[in-house]
Amino acid sequence: MTQERPAGETATPERASGTTIGVVAATASGRTAAATLQAAWPDEVRVFTEEKAADGLREAWRTCDAVVGFLAVGATVRVLAPLLGDKATDPAVVCVDESMAFAVAVLGGHHGANLLAHRLTGVLGCRPVVTTASDRSDVTPLDSYGTDLGFTVHNPDLLAHVGAAVLSGEPVRLDGAAGWPLPPLPPNVAPDADGDGHRILVSDEAEPACVRHDGWFGNALVYRPKSLVVGVGSARGVSAAEVGALIDQALASAALAPESVRCVATVDLKADEEGILRAAADRGWEVVSHPAGVLAAVEVPNPSDVVRAEVGTPSVAEAAALRSAASYGRAAELVVEKRKSANATAAVARLTPRGRLSIVGLGPGARDLLTPKAVASLRRASVVVGLDQYLDQVRDLLRPGTRVIGSGLGQEEERARTAVEEASAGHAVALVGSGDAGIYAMAGPALEFAGGDIDVEGVPGITAAVAASNLLGAPLGHDHAYISLSDLHTPWEVIERRVGAAAAGDFTVCFYNPRSRARDWQLPKALSILAAHRPPDTPVGYVRNATRPDESVTLTTLAEFDPAPIDMFTVVVVGSSRSRTVAGRFVTPRGYRWA
Secondary structure, X not given: OOOOOOOOOEEOOOOOOOOOEEEEEOOHHHHHHHHHHHHHOOOOEEEEOOOOHHHHHHHHHHHOOEEEEEOOHHHHHHHHHHHOOOOOOOOEEEEEOOOOOEEEEEEOHHHOHHHHHXXXXXXXXXXXXXXXXXXXXXXXXXHHOOHHHOOEEOOHHHHHHHHHHHHHOOOEXXXXXXXXXXXXXXXXXXXXXXXXXXXXXXXXEOOOHXXXXXXXXXXXXXXXXXXXXXXXXXXXXXXXXXXXXHHHHHHHHOOEOHHHEEEEEEEHHHOOOHHHHHHHHHOOOEEEEEOHHHHHOOOOOOOOHHHHHHHOOOOOHHHHHHHHHHHHOOEEEEEEEEEEOOOEEEEEEEEEOOEEEEEXXXXXXXXXXXXXXXXXXXXXXXXXXEEHHHHHHHHHHOOOOOEEEEEOOOOHHHHHHHHHHHHHOOOEEEEEEOEOOOOOOOHHHHHHHOOOOEEEEEEOOOOHHHHHHHHHEEOOOOOEEEEEOOOOOOOHHHHHHHXXXXXXXXXXXXXXXXXXXXXXXXXXXXXXXXXXXXXXXXXXXXXXXXXXXXXXXXXXXXXXXXOOOOOOOEEEEEOOOOOEEEOOEEEOOOOOOOO
């Protein structure tokens, strides 16, 4: 969930984000494919047209975030080999063969190439070729572990060593990850793992106490989370050197790692203070600012009446650090109280991260109608909650180490509450439902329980109504209404009024939960209400188990409709007075007029 910055609170401008993909081709077919990519991704693709493909490849490497070469892998490697530097900062490279059959992730697999190879399939129809070990074993790659949370690797030289232990199933001890909404790691990676020294550590401490005393620091793969905020106040005209030295001293006093600093925070009156801006920029940090009135409401251990008189708040450094840390997380604590130099003050706060809840729509059931974003959300989640039968549809997509919490029909509230509780504990959670989770599904119940201590994302799914509509033709081509006929949660009197309103308004109506063994009279009653407002030859279509192996599609009329075959796996669509059957297809025209 994107958190809006309160009015008056600003950040220093950053360079516009976005990936630039350099595309290089050597043949006519390659140039045609390059043009296709540019048309599909106009804001990302830059085609290099140098006379020699090798020159274009070098220039794309120098100026772009990723490179797609319609070139042989060998030729590409020979050109780029002298340019290789750090895999974390080098551009990702994908090669596509002349026949457009394969997209090969050549360089930077976990830094964009694997994903780009998969993206290319959607435009060119080629098959992605991914050879990185963790992707082949379906394990979360260690070099991208937590990157979407801002994590950096303190000692990347250990990635291969520890990664091999993870993939080999050796015990790997995991410390410091609790409370962060991280992706899953396989069961051999755990806080209580007992091995020969393989270790993964998440810490903002320069020399973490948990490894300092047992001598494991040299064997631990260390991740730096963005958990710290440095608050700064200053006199007008303070130098960058003084501010920078004070910040460094504040961090060192508590043995805190500069790599874990998320930003520098101050009062809005100092938002243009060159010394603060330069000291932050020298360290690669942004500067955020808050109005004095906002900071005045923050409780701090060292308020100052002098500061209050000058800027309107009794604290700048401590209050700004706490205020910013709390805005990025669900809580904050002051880990370094105010320190002073001649013209500046500094303090450091640590945030408690928010958990994540993705509410994922699985679509109507067919795997090819499960959206790529839904798949990515399922693979990113460390905890997946849902109805047993829906979980069975996607178990093969979950990464090793994912914890699955299933329950049966009628336990919707329990599932929603469980998912929110897991996210509130700091986990990355996916709550799954069929169709679109926001339509007669789990989004509503979950959002009733979710508070501001978690980030929530809705992942759209293809609804049963949309799937059924496309199988029938185009019955929802004009205004339409969805109505559930289940009176378990809504009194029948209310449902009947809604059906009457839809009938009077001449809406096409899509009925969910139309009929069960215990509720067999509601559907005929609803149809009789509609029949009073539209002709007997009005098309009625119903689809059972849309897109699943036992799918059935039936098109009839209001006069001939038989409710006997209808059950809870069926969607019923009743046309408006303008709906008609055309060549065996159910159509509700919108009334376009062509000049």
